[in-house]
Amino acid sequence: MDKIEKNQKNLSEPIFGSPQMREPAPSEYIPKYKTPAEIAYQIVKDETFPQTQPRLNLATFVTTYMDDYGTKLMNEAVGINYIDETEYPRVAVMCGRCINMVANMWNSPEEAEWKTGAVGIGSSEACMLGGVAAWLRWRERRKAQGKPYDKPNLVMSSAYQVVWEKFCQLWQIEMRTVPITRDHITLNIDEAISMCDENTICIVPIAGVTWTGLNDDIEALDKALDRYNEITGHDIPIHVDAASGGFILPFLFPKKKWDFRLKWVYSISTSGHKYGLVYPGLGWVVWKDKKYLPDQMSFSVNYLGASIAQVGLNFSRPAAQILAQYYNFLHLGFEGYKEIHSNSMTIAEYCHQQIGKMPCFRNYSQTLENPLFIWSLDPEYEKTAKWTLFDLQDKLMQSGWMVPAYTMPKDIEDMVVMRVVVRQGMSRDMANMLLEDIQNAVEELEKLAYPTPSRIEAQTKGKVYTH
Numbered sequence: 470m471d472k473i474e475k476n477q478k479n480l481s482e483p484i485f486g487s488p489q490m491r492e493p494a495p496s497e498y499i500p501k502y503k504t505p506a507e508i509a510y511q512i513v514k515d516e517t518f519p520q521t522q523p524r525l526n527l528a529t530f531v532t533t534y535m536d537d538y539g540t541k542l543m544n545e546a547v548g549i550n551y552i553d554e555t556e557y558p559r560v561a562v563m564c565g566r567c568i569n570m571v572a573n574m575w576n577s578p579e580e581a582e583w584k585t586g587a588v589g590i591g592s593s594e595a596c597m598l599g600g601v602a603a604w605l606r607w608r609e610r611r612k613a614q615g616k617p618y619d620k621p622n623l624v625m626s627s628a629y630q631v632v633w634e635k636f637c638q639l640w641q642i643e644m645r646t647v648p649i650t651r652d653h654i655t656l657n658i659d660e661a662i663s664m665c666d667e668n669t670i671c672i673v674p675i676a677g678v679t680w681t682g683l684n685d686d687i688e689a690l691d692k693a694l695d696r697y698n699e700i701t702g703h704d705i706p707i708h709v710d711a712a713s714g715g716f717i718l719p720f721l722f723p724k725k726k727w728d729f730r731l732k733w734v735y736s737i738s739t740s741g742h743k744y745g746l747v748y749p750g751l752g753w754v755v756w757k758d759k760k761y762l763p764d765q766m767s768f769s770v771n772y773l774g775a776s777i778a779q780v781g782l783n784f785s786r787p788a789a790q791i792l793a794q795y796y797n798f799l800h801l802g803f804e805g806y807k808e809i810h811s812n813s814m815t816i817a818e819y820c821h822q823q824i825g826k827m828p829c830f831r832n833y834s835q836t837l838e839n840p841l842f843i844w845s846l847d848p849e850y851e852k853t854a855k856w857t858l859f860d861l862q863d864k865l866m867q868s869g870w871m872v873p874a875y876t877m878p879k880d881i882e883d884m885v886v887m888r889v890v891v892r893q894g895m896s897r898d899m900a901n902m903l904l905e906d907i908q909n910a911v912e913e914l915e916k917l918a919y920p921t922p923s924r925i926e927a928q929t930k931g932k933v934y935t936h
């Protein structure tokens with residue numbers, strides 16, 4: 470075969486007629502030989518082909534729908550590294566504007582032209598930065614008082630997201646958790662206060678608890694903490710983990726005080742990629758004032774026409790999400806965000822109501838504070854059921870839905886629940902399809918002659934939830 474003929478053969482080779490399609494995809498070593506781009510593309514693309522449709526994934530809080538212009542902006546910025554600020558100074562300016570807007574959305578009292586905050590890859594990075602700042606502030610205070618600073622602790626509810634466990638492990642901070650119980654389904658404030666002492670770096674209430682969708686009562690916590698700090702002379706602040714609630718409360722419950730209007734709230738973190746409506750990964754953390762951000766954490770940059778603090782765990786990170794966040798602020802405005810989140814809330818409330826009406830289920834809470842909710846099997850029904858919510862999860866997957874079932878945290882871990890997170894991209898019509906699929910799945914499960922393995926396991930472990 471001469472060279473031209475060989476080239477012709479390669480040119481005309483159909484993708485699915487190629488030898489690569491007959492071989493397993495490489496998994497251990499970089500392959501020795503090249504693969505034509507269109508074939509490599511197809512292999513990579515097909516690897517994710519059978520996965521759940523992102524918008525049918527009701528497990529995630531993270532954005533799975535953006536409009537065409539937002540998506541186009543992100544695609545066009547895919548090669549931009551945020552940290553190259555001398556090359557892309559306008560991205561840094563846009564980031565500063567986003568921080569300003571987020572801070573003002575949370576009623577920041579800071580008067581500086583550029584508010585004190587940072588961008589992160591998600592809430593996890595943002596929480597870590599808030600936590601580190603609280604720890605360093607506490608340490609400096611202890612040093613100045615000539616007191617030991619080797620036993621820091623942090624107080625929050627047992628319904629924490631795993632990032633706080635990571636934070637405490639990585640920075641060697643004792644984690645004191647207040648159990649959520651069937652009587653106290655959010656942070657028990659009296660108990661949280663009773664766990665504090667001179668070594669407490671901060672209390673972390675959650676707006677939009679991952680496990681339940683509820684909010685800790687941050688206003689009541691602030692009041693209780695104010696009394697406690699006054700009596701003890703301690704200076705324990707609050708960092709609010711508002712991963713989901715940070716972009717819900719300002720739009721749907723603007724009168725509710727949970728943010729910088731409260732005395733002891735010194736920092737707040739959120740995920741731009743959750744109800745900030747940007748594709749992953751994007752997080753924000755804001756401090757009430759520059760004085761709450763320890764100098765050791767900030768690296769001064771001057772590309773904004775003034776010296777501003779730049780803070781982060783990561784160095785390189787994609788810029789596309791920052792552009793998309795700014796685009797969303799510009800395009801949607803306050804009203805647009807409010808409309809989208811109101812719709813999500815209405816649809817979540819509708820699903821919550823309909824699920825609550827099904828005799829086999831029982832909702833965890835009466836009302837919703839964020840567009841997500843959990844429910845469990847009705848305790849009476851569960852006594853004789855042949856199936857569990859894990860079986861329902863599997864059944865729903867057959868119709869493409871990802872609706873997770875899981876056990877609750879410590880102290881109520883025998884309780885199995887199911888969660889639906891409603892986000893932009895879920896219509897009432899889709900909600901009806903989901904409800905119909907749940908109804909059909911339950912009907913099929915009820916026809917079972919024998920208990921499912923998951924039910925047998927729950928029964929043998931004594932984990933059938935009864936009140």
Ligand SMILES: Cc1ncc(COP(=O)(O)O)c(C=O)c1O
Nearest residue numbers: 591592593630632679710712740
């Ligand atoms: C309360 C809470 N905090 C922190 C996180 C971590 O967020 P991210 O995935 O943006 O890092 C989550 C994620 O679901 C969360 O719900």
